[in-house]
Structures are given as structure tokens and as C-alpha cells.
Amino acid sequence: MDTISKEDIRKPENIVYKRTELLTDKVMSYCPGCGHGTAHRIIMEVLEEMGIQDKTIGIAPVGCSVLAYEFMNIDMQQAAHGRAPALATAVKRLNPDKFVFTYQGDGDLAAIGTAETIHACNRGENIVIIFINNGIYGMTGGQMAPTTLEGMKSSTSPYGRDIKSMGNPIKMTELVAQLPGTIYVTRQAVHTPANVRKAKKAVRKAFENQKLNKGLSFVEIVSNCNSGWKMTPNQANQWMVDNMFPFYPLGDIKVNED
Amino acid sequence: MSMKELRLMKGNEAFAEAAIRAGADGYFGYPITPQSEVMEYLMAEKPHERTGMIVLQAESEVAAINMVYGGASCGKRVMTSSSSPGMSLKQEGISYIAGAELPCVILNAVRGGPGLGTIQPSQSDYFQSTKGGGHGDYRLIVLAPSSVQEMADFAPLAFDLAFKYRNPVLILSDGAIGQMMEKVELQEQRPRFTEEEIRKNTPWATMGKTPDRERNIITSLNLDSHVQEEHNIHLQAKYREIEKNETRWETIQCDDAEYILVAYGTSARLSQKAVDIARAKGIKLGLLRPITLFPFPTQPIAELANRVKGILSVEMSAGQMVEDVRLAVGDKVKVAHFGRMGGIIPSPPEIVEALESKLIGG
Amino acid sequence: MTEEILIAGFGGQGVLSMGKILAYSGVMGNKEVSWMPSYGPEMRGGTANVTVIISDERISSPILSSYDTAIILNQQSMDKFEASVKPGGILIYDPNGITRHPSRKDINIYSIDAADEAAKMGMTKVFNMIILGGFLKIKPVVQPEFIHKGLEKSLPARHHNMIPENETAIEKGKDIIKPVFLLN
Numbered sequence: 001m002d003t004i005s006k007e008d009i010r011k012p013e014n015i016v017y018k019r020t021e022l023l024t025d026k027v028m029s030y031c032p033g034c035g036h037g038t039a040h041r042i043i044m045e046v047l048e049e050m051g052i053q054d055k056t057i058g059i060a061p062v063g064c065s066v067l068a069y070e071f072m073n074i075d076m077q078q079a080a081h082g083r084a085p086a087l088a089t090a091v092k093r094l095n096p097d098k099f100v101f102t103y104q105g106d107g108d109l110a111a112i113g114t115a116e117t118i119h120a121c122n123r124g125e126n127i128v129i130i131f132i133n134n135g136i137y138g139m140t141g142g143q144m145a146p147t148t149l150e151g152m153k154s155s156t157s158p159y160g161r162d163i164k165s166m167g168n169p170i171k172m173t174e175l176v177a178q179l180p181g182t183i184y185v186t187r188q189a190v191h192t193p194a195n196v197r198k199a200k201k202a203v204r205k206a207f208e209n210q211k212l213n214k215g216l217s218f219v220e221i222v223s224n225c226n227s228g229w230k231m232t233p234n235q236a237n238q239w240m241v242d243n244m245f246p247f248y249p250l251g252d253i254k255v256n257e258d
Numbered sequence: 259m260s261m262k263e264l265r266l267m268k269g270n271e272a273f274a275e276a277a278i279r280a281g282a283d284g285y286f287g288y289p290i291t292p293q294s295e296v297m298e299y300l301m302a303e304k305p306h307e308r309t310g311m312i313v314l315q316a317e318s319e320v321a322a323i324n325m326v327y328g329g330a331s332c333g334k335r336v337m338t339s340s341s342s343p344g345m346s347l348k349q350e351g352i353s354y355i356a357g358a359e360l361p362c363v364i365l366n367a368v369r370g371g372p373g374l375g376t377i378q379p380s381q382s383d384y385f386q387s388t389k390g391g392g393h394g395d396y397r398l399i400v401l402a403p404s405s406v407q408e409m410a411d412f413a414p415l416a417f418d419l420a421f422k423y424r425n426p427v428l429i430l431s432d433g434a435i436g437q438m439m440e441k442v443e444l445q446e447q448r449p450r451f452t453e454e455e456i457r458k459n460t461p462w463a464t465m466g467k468t469p470d471r472e473r474n475i476i477t478s479l480n481l482d483s484h485v486q487e488e489h490n491i492h493l494q495a496k497y498r499e500i501e502k503n504e505t506r507w508e509t510i511q512c513d514d515a516e517y518i519l520v521a522y523g524t525s526a527r528l529s530q531k532a533v534d535i536a537r538a539k540g541i542k543l544g545l546l547r548p549i550t551l552f553p554f555p556t557q558p559i560a561e562l563a564n565r566v567k568g569i570l571s572v573e574m575s576a577g578q579m580v581e582d583v584r585l586a587v588g589d590k591v592k593v594a595h596f597g598r599m600g601g602i603i604p605s606p607p608e609i610v611e612a613l614e615s616k617l618i619g620g
Numbered sequence: 621m622t623e624e625i626l627i628a629g630f631g632g633q634g635v636l637s638m639g640k641i642l643a644y645s646g647v648m649g650n651k652e653v654s655w656m657p658s659y660g661p662e663m664r665g666g667t668a669n670v671t672v673i674i675s676d677e678r679i680s681s682p683i684l685s686s687y688d689t690a691i692i693l694n695q696q697s698m699d700k701f702e703a704s705v706k707p708g709g710i711l712i713y714d715p716n717g718i719t720r721h722p723s724r725k726d727i728n729i730y731s732i733d734a735a736d737e738a739a740k741m742g743m744t745k746v747f748n749m750i751i752l753g754g755f756l757k758i759k760p761v762v763q764p765e766f767i768h769k770g771l772e773k774s775l776p777a778r779h780h781n782m783i784p785e786n787e788t789a790i791e792k793g794k795d796i797i798k799p800v801f802l803l804n
Contacts, residue, residue, distance in 0.1 A: 055466040059328070060477075069475045075464035077331045078477035079324065080354050086321040087328030091464075093312050094284050094334050098466055116324070119317035266644045266653065266773070438682050439640065439655035441647045524683070531681035605685040 020044045022053055022073045029067055031138075033233025035223030036064060038190040039132060040071055042200040043101070046207055047074065056099040057091050059084040061113075063105035064138040082113020085120035088127045099210055101128040106147040107137050110172045117172065124181025124215040128206040131172065131218065134225040135244060142228035146170045149247055154228070169247065173220040177254040183215035185254040189222045189245070191237045202252075214256075222248050263444045269409040270295035270436040272444075273339075273365060273429070276413035278305045281450045282363075283334035284312045286325035288344060291377040292433030293367035296339045309450055319344040323351030323364075330360035331476040333456040333463030335417050339365035341433075342383050343374060345391075352426055353392030357478030359493075361420030363413070364398075365429045367436045370574075370601035378601025379432035379524055384578035387430050388552045395490055397497045398428040399504065400551040402522040406440035408549075414445060421460070423500055430551060432574075434524045434603065497553075506549035507558055511537070515544030517617060518562050520583050521572040522548045524603065529572050531606035536613065543613065551579070559586040566591060568617035572609055573597040592617060621676050623761045624684055627751075628669035628701050629693025634748030637774070639670035642752060645762040645770030646674040654682035667696050674761050691755060695719055708803065712755055722800075729801040730758060737796055738789070746789035753793020 008014065022044035030036045047053045053074050060068040062081035069076035079087045084102035092100040109117050109131050120127070136154055137143040143156040147169050151160040161169070177185040184206060188199035199221060206217030222244050226236035267275065274296045277285065282305075287297045297315060305311035316322035322338045329336035340348060345366045355362055366387065370380035387400050399419050401412045409431065416427040456463050467473040480486035511533055512518060521529040526547040536543035546562060548555050563569065568591050571580035577595035584593050596612035598604045604612075625642070629635045639655050646653040656671040671687070673679050690705045692698050692713040698720065705711050707726045715721065716735035734750035756767070767790065771783050 053466075054468050057332070057464050057466060066479060069473075069477065073467070073473055075467045075474045076476070077328060077464055078358075078475070078479055079327070080350055083320070083324035083327070083351070086316070086324035087331070089314070089321075090284060090286060090325035090328035090336065091332055093314065094329050094332055094336070095465070115317055116321050119321065264647065266640070266647050266655070434656070434683065437657060439643060439653075440679075440682070441653055527681045528683060531684075534680060603683055605683075606681055607685060 020048045022048050024071055024073045026070045028071055030064065031227045033224065033226045033236060034064075035134070035190045035221065036132065038196055039130065039199075039221050039223070040068065042190070042196060042203055043103070043130065044072060046200060046204045047099075049204070050207060050211075052099050052207070052211075055097065056101070057095075059087045059091070059100070059102040061102070061104040061108035063108050065103055065105060065132065066139065068103050082108050082111070083116055084108065085113065085116040085125070085127075085129065089120050089123070089125050092125055092127050096126075099207060101130060101207075103130045104132070105138070106131070106133045106135065106145045110146040110170050117176065118179070121176040121216050121218065122179045122181045124183070126210055126213055127216055128203075128210055129216065129218045130203070131220040132223050133220055133248065134223040134228070135169070136225045136228040138225045138228045142225075147172075147248075149243060152243075171248065173218065173248075173253060176218050181216055182218055182254060183256045184209050184217040186218070186252045187220040187222060187248060187250050189240070189250055191224065191240060195250075220248070222250065265442055265444060266439050267406060267410075267442050268295055268437055268439050269403070269406045269431065270367070271299045272406045272410040272442045273413055274299040275303070275444060276410035277337055277363070278303065278309060278311055279445055279447045280414035280417050281309070281335055281448045282311050282337055282417070283450055284314070284325075284329045284336045285338065286314050286316050286322040286329070286336065287338050288316050288319045288322050288340065290319075290341045290344045292369060292379075293339050293341050293365060293436055295436065296365065309447065311450065319347035320351065323348040323355075326362045326364075327351050327355050327358075327360065330355060330362045331358070331464050333451065333460035333465065335361075335363075335451065337363040337365070339367070341367045342369045342371050342380070345383060345386065349386075349392035352398070353394050353396065354478050355426050356396035356398065357394060358476050359424040360426070360476070361417070361424055362426050363416040363420055363429065364426060365431060368430065368432045370599060376601035377433065379434040379574060379603060380599070380601055381432065381523060381525060381574040381597075382576070382578070382599065383430070384551065384573065384575060387428055388554070388582075396493060397500075397552050398426050399423065399500060399553075400428045400430050402430045402549060402551050403435055404523050404526045404547065406435070406438065406442045409435060410442045410444060414448070419504065423496060425496065425500070430523065432524055501553040504550060505553040505555050505557070507555035508547045508549060509558070510545040510547065512544035512546060512562060514542055516542040516567050517544070517613060518566050518569045519543065519545045519572050519609065519613070520548070520559060520569060520579070521545065522551060522579070525572045525574055528604060528606050529609055532572075532609035532613070535606055536610045539610070541610070541613070541618065548579075554582045554586070556582070556586040559583060560588075563587040563590040568592045568594070570609075570613050570617055571595045572604070574603065575599060621761070622679075623674045623689065623759060624687050625672045625674070625689045625691065625755075626669060626684075626687040626701060626704065627672065627691045627693075628667065628697035631668040633668070633693050634745070635668045635693065636670050638748035638752050639672045640774045641767070641770050642674070642762070643672050644774040645766045648769035648773065649762045649766035651675060651762070652677060652679050654679050656682040667694070669697065669701075689755065689759060691751060693751070698722065710758060712751070712758065712797070714751065725801070726803070728799070728803055730754065730797050731800050732793060732797040734793065734796075737792055741789070741792070743785060743789070746785055749786045749789035750793035750796070753790035754797035755793075756790065757794040757797050
């Protein structure tokens with residue numbers, strides 16, 4: 001039997017899949033099993049497939065994805081905690097021909113940056129907001145997030161989130177869907193290949209909306225945090241399916257085709 | 259028609275008009291007395307139709323300064339304005355902008371504090387303005403206009419300095435300078451930067467990664483402390499360079515002076531009158547007016563201290579700039595402070611009385 | 621020449637706009653000018669005042685504690701500012717609504733029945749122009765042609781049809797101002 005050399009495998013005609021050029025070679029700082037890496041990949045794939053990488057500016061948050069700019073091979077800005085939608089507002093208004101997105105976690109978007117999120121959505125800024133919701137503060141070591149579920153344990157809710165004293169988990173996505181400025185609001189996940197394909201389609205739709213100057217598209221990705229949740233990656237994904245999805249159901253929440 | 263134009267304008271309006279003419283790309287603000295005329299003027303003027311400049315009323319001062327951060331990251335000429343309580347909110351964003359070394363222009367029409375304080379003119383934000391303001395080791399270039407003409411002249415100057423040093427420039431004004439009207443000569447319109455100019459002149463700007471260059475990243479984050487310290491050393495070197503090149507001041511009747519007032523902004527105008535009053539009484543008084551507060555005119559004050567009998571720092575505060583005056587003077591001559599607080603503007607005769615009681619008689 | 625003028629009265633009497641027309645006229649006449657509206661605690665109680673300085677030289681302080689001329693249009697301002705006129709200076713007032721008339725003997729005092737005259741003319745809005753005319757009669761700090769240009773510059777274009785009425789009112793003010801007490 002003839003052996004196939006590596007060189008043969010790498011011939012363009014033999015390539016069936018390759019990593020997008022828009023991800024750098026830098027080893028990602030995310031924990032094994034974390035959804036961030038997949039979320040990064042699908043966004044970069046969409047930019048590459050649309051051929052808009054040379055006119056896209058991404059805004060990284062504070063949180064685990066603070067270093068998103070290390071992995072995304074496009075022009076990036078790193079915002080103060082919660083302020084990414086404010087940066088994105090100015091970048092887009094000053095450069096209407098560019099593509100602009102923010103990439104934010106739940107602490108960033110749903111707690112400290114609530115005002116910036118709501119008002120960017122309400123003004124209908126022509127940008128894309130990607131919202132990674134894992135119900136916990138990963139980077140600072142597993143503290144309670146605004147999206148932490150009732151009864152869910154974290155380092156600042158060690159006996160489980162008590163609604164009476166700690167408040168309710170907030171559904172930002174449903175909230176912004178009520179605002180007339182949002183054009184497309186959806187909730188996705190990236191824990192299975194099928195979900196990754198759906199999530200990528202949603203991200204594509206969001207950027208297509210921006211291309212057509214339609215307004216603000218908001219894509220929530222419910223994700224896991226196996227480190228923060230103190231689980232193995234598989235356990236975390238199963239826990240997410242069993243507990244997060246019932247409270248944060250997947251699917252389109254608002255699709256305005258006008 | 260001549261290209262320059264003479265008008266009677268309020269300081270805040272002159273600043274806004276001059277910013278349009280300076281080729282500003284964007285203004286982001288939140289209303290607060292006594293500087294709301296800036297955004298009101300811009301909104302009424304529709305600069306988008308004149309030059310393409312955009313004007314946006316943000317949801318908060320926090321959002322406004324972060325819009326400035328985003329716009330500045332693209333190499334655009336962007337600006338905001340506020341007053342003391344709003345400036346406190348902006349400090350987070352200013353620290354990031356200083357850390358990421360971005361150019362922008364910020365106007366603070368200072369009002370008396372602390373807290374909500376008063377809406378009346380004050381100079382009690384001197385420390386905040388000249389020593390950093392937010393967290394971390396950084397400095398702003400601080401310009402202190404004392405006339406409507408300077409409110410207009412400092413808009414293009416501030417943008418030019420901001421881009422020259424990749425550093426935020428603060429214009430430290432107050433409600434008196436902002437709301438009084440004086441004759442002002444406006445400069446001709448200069449063009450906004452084109453994308454080609456931005457890509458050429460500010461190659462760090464995030465305008466989209468073209469295949470011919472590496473990606474641009476605007477960040478103030480350096481998790482490696484050695485890298486952060488290198489960055490701090492670089493910033494400090496830049497501030498020393500700014501001190502060397504950009505210190506601005508004016509002296510009035512200092513040549514034969516036996517006593518000197520040091521005052522900026524509104525206080526400098528009052529002090530100028532005080533000089534006239536004192537000289538009519540036979541007191542040889544002069545005025546040194548710092549035009550830049552950072553960098554502070556340490557050297558000229560130190561030189562004056564060699565040949566005068568005393569120096570009075572006149573401020574509408576409890577005495578903030580006087581610390582920098584004392585650092586400049588050392589123990590060469592007596593340095594005293596005179597000021598009113600809470601939005602009270604001292605009268606020129608009061609200044610002369612203070613001079614007599616604190617330095618001449620004292 | 622430096623003329624330091626205070627105009628003080630109620631909000632709505634056109635105090636600020638009168639000051640602005642005067643200042644703009646100064647600009648047109650190539651003078652240095654400053655216009656500084658009420659500040660500090662004086663803003664309370666519905667009173668409005670403005671300091672206008674017209675000078676051949678660079679103006680030092682736009683904020684003053686004594687004035688060459690005070691134009692006083694209500695009792696509160698009389699109580700507050702009569703003492704602020706420099707000795708030998710001028711106080712001009714409209715006696716309408718004044719219960720305590722000025723009493724200083726070291727300044728020149730003029731009265732002008734501008735409110736009555738404006739009512740007679742059927743144009744209460746030109747009250748402040750009548751006052752301005754009276755002031756210019758006593759202190760011609762700017763030439764009439766510059767006043768015309770000042771009106772053009774400070775009034776919005778839609779009100780330019782009112783300029784003749786304003787100029788008539790200025791002339792009327794020159795006619796009706798009268799001395800109350802004069803130094804020798």
C-alpha cells in the first residue's frame with residue numbers, strides 16, 4: 001500500500017477543512033472545554049467567508065475574553081469593563097463603512113455595562129453584539145454573575161444564589177429584544193456540532209444585517225464554565241443543557257426582516 | 259470674504275465652533291451645567307452637513323468618554339466636554355485613554371465641589387486635572403484658557419498636541435470663561451482627516467487590518483509586570499518630553515515687579531485687574547499666568563523668585579496650584595495662597611488686600 | 621477709553637440682549653469688549669444683570685465690583701448696585717417701580733421713563749432699546765453706525781425687519797433721558 005505523505009495531505013485539492021486565517025497561532029488562554037474558543041472561531045470564519053476582515057474592528061471586553069485580541073487576527077480595541085458598546089457606537093458612527101462588533105461576557109454586558117448595552121441597543125446602533133453567557137465570573141475566579149441561576153453555587157454565593165437577598169438572574173437578551181433599536185435577537189449555544197452550525201448561521205445573519213445597515217443584532221451564546229462550575233467539560237455541558245437551557249431557552253427571540 | 263472671521267461669542271460656543279473648524283470628527287457628551295452650550299451649539303450647527311463631524315448625546319459621561327476612546331482608537335479627532343461631577347465619572351475612561359496612548363480633547367468647565375456642589379465657577383479640580391485624575395501613573399496635557407479667544411484657539415491646539423504626543427489634552431475652563439462673551443477671531447476651516455491620512459499618519463489606528471500590515475490592537479492591558487513597567491517608563495519619558503517642549507505661560511508687568519501673582523483662567527483675569535489696582539497704589543505687582551498647568555511653568559516661576567519679595571497664588575480653590583508654586587520657589591521667598599471657594603469669584607480689590615495682608619504687611 | 625458698565629434688572633426686561641447689542645456694536649467699532657452675565661448668588665430671585673466692558677485696550681477682568689456706569693431697572697438692583705458706581709460715575713435708572721430713589725451725591729444720576737415710553741409707543745419689547753439710547757446720549761462709547769451693525773449681528777435674521785423700530789426707540793431714549801443730580 002502506498003503511504004500518503006504529509007505533503008500530499010496538505011495539497012490544496014486534498015484540504016477539506018482548515019482553521020481560519022483570522023485566528024492567530026497564539027495558544028488560547030481559555031480552559032479546555034470552554035466555549036469561548038469555538039465562539040471566537042465561528043465569528044472569525046464568518047468574517048473570512050464574507051471577506052470583510054480588512055474592514056472589521058472588534059471590541060474586546062474585560063473578563064475571560066479580555067485577551068480576545070490575542071487570538072483574533074483583525075484590528076481590535078480593548079474596552080474598559082462594560083463599555084464595549086460605547087466604543088463600538090463611536091467606531092461605527094465615525095466609520096459607517098466598517099464592520100464593528102463587541103464580544104462581551106455576562107459580567108461585562110449584563111452587570112457593569114447594562115447602561116451601555118441598553119442604550120446602544122435602544123439607539124439601534126448598526127453593530128453586532130456577541131454575548132457569552134456562562135452564568136459566572138470566570139476570570140476573577142468564579143464569583144456570582146447577574147446571570148447566575150437560582151440556587152447555583154459560586155464563590156460569592158457559596159450556599160447557592162438566594163433570590164431574596166441576591167436578586168434574580170437577568171435575561172438581557174429578552175430585555176433588549178423589547179427595544180425597537182434591535183433588529184435581530186437570538187440565543188445560541190456551541191456545545192455540539194449542530195449547535196455550532198446554528199450559532200454560526202446566527203452570527204452570519206448578524207453581520208449580514210450590519211452590511212445592509214439594518215440596525216443592531218444581538219447574539220447570545222449560552223456557554224459553560226467548567227472551571228468556575230467545578231466540573232469536567234462533559235459534566236459542565238450536561239449541566240448547561242439540564243439547568244441553563246430551561247431558564248435561557250435557545251432560539252431566535254426577535255427577527256425583524258424589514 | 260476673508261477666511262478669518264470676527265464674532266462675539268460665549269466661550270463654550272467659541273470652543274464648539276473652533277472644534278468644528280479644527281476638523282473634529284466627533285463629539286460625544288452628556289449635558290451638565292455650566293457647559294451644556296457646547297453640545298447645544300454643535301447640535302444646532304449641524305456640523306455633519308458642514309464637515310461630516312458627528313455629534314452624539316450619550317447616556318452618561320461614562321459612555322461619552324468611552325465613545326471618545328473608541329473614536330480615538332480609530333485615529334479620529336474626537337472630543338467630549340463636561341463639568342466637575344461629570345469629570346469624576348469620566349476618569350475611568352481617561353485613564354484607559356492615557357494608558358492606551360490615544361489622542362483626544364476634553365473640556366472641563368469646573369464648578370465648585372465636592373459632590374454636587376454648586377454650578378458656579380471654581381478651580382477646585384486642579385489636582386484632579388494636573389496629577390492624573392484616574393488610576394495609574396499618567397498625565398494629561400492641561401491648557402487653561404483665560405479668554406473666549408483662547409477657548410477658540412485651544413481647540414485646534416489641543417487636537418494638535420493630542421496627536422503629536424498621542425495623549426489626551428484637557429482644557430480646564432469654568433462657567434465664567436464658558437458663559438461670558440468676548441470678541442473672537444475664528445480660524446478658517448481645516449479639513450477632517452481622510453482614511454488615507456489616518457492610515458499613513460497614525461499607523462496604530464484600528465481602521466481595519468489590511469493585508470499589508472499586522473493587526474492593530476488598542477489596549478492598556480499588560481499582564482506581564484515587566485512589560486507594564488516598560489510602558490510606564492515610556493509614558494514618563496513622554497511626559498518629560500512634553501515638559502521640555504510644551505510649557506506655556508504669560509507674564510504681565512513682571513519686569514520691575516517686587517511681588518508676583520500666579521493665577522490661571524478666570525483668576526488670571528481678576529489678577530490682571532488687581533495688578534492695575536496695586537500699581538495705582540504704588541505697589542510694583544506683576545502677574546505670571548500659567549497657560550499650561552501640566553506642564554507647569556516651574557522654571558519661569560523659579561527665576562522670578564530670585565528677584566521678587568513674595569509670590570501670591572490666586573485660585574478659586576482651597577489652595578491646590580500653590581503646591582506647585584511652592585515646589586518651584588522652594589524657600590527663596592514667601593509663597594502665600596489666596597482663594598475663594600464654593601463658586602465665589604474673588605474681586606480684584608480683595609486680591610490686592612490679600613497681597614497686602616499676607617505678603618507685604620505680613 | 622475703557623467703559624465698565626453694569627446693566628441690572630428683572631429677567632425679561634432685555635437686560636442681557638441690550639448688553640449683547642452694546643457689546644456687538646463695540647466689536648463692530650473695533651473695540652475690545654466683554655459681556656459677562658449674572659453669576660453667583662446674584663442669579664437668584666429673578667434678577668438678571670450683565671457686565672459689559674468696552675475698551676480700546678485689552679480687557680483685564682470681565683468681572684468687576686465697581687462700575688463707571690450702572691443702568692438700574694428694578695428696586696432690588698438699586699439696593700444692591702447703587703453703591704457699586706465709582707465716585708464720579710453715572711447711574712441711569714427707570715423710575716417705574718422704584719420706591720427708593722438713588723441718593724448718592726458723588727455720582728451723576730439720570731432717569732429715563734423707558735417703560736412708560738415703550739407703552740406709549742405700543743412696543744413694550746423696545747424698552748431696552750430706549751434705555752440703550754439714553755445711555756448712548758450720556759456716554760457715546762460707540763458710534764451710531766456701529767449700533768446699526770451691532771443690531772444686525774446680534775438679532776437673528778428673522779428679526780431684522782425690527783431693526784428700524786429698534787433704532788427709533790434708541791433715538792427716543794436719547795430724547796427723554798433727563799438729569800436728576802449732576803456733579804459740577
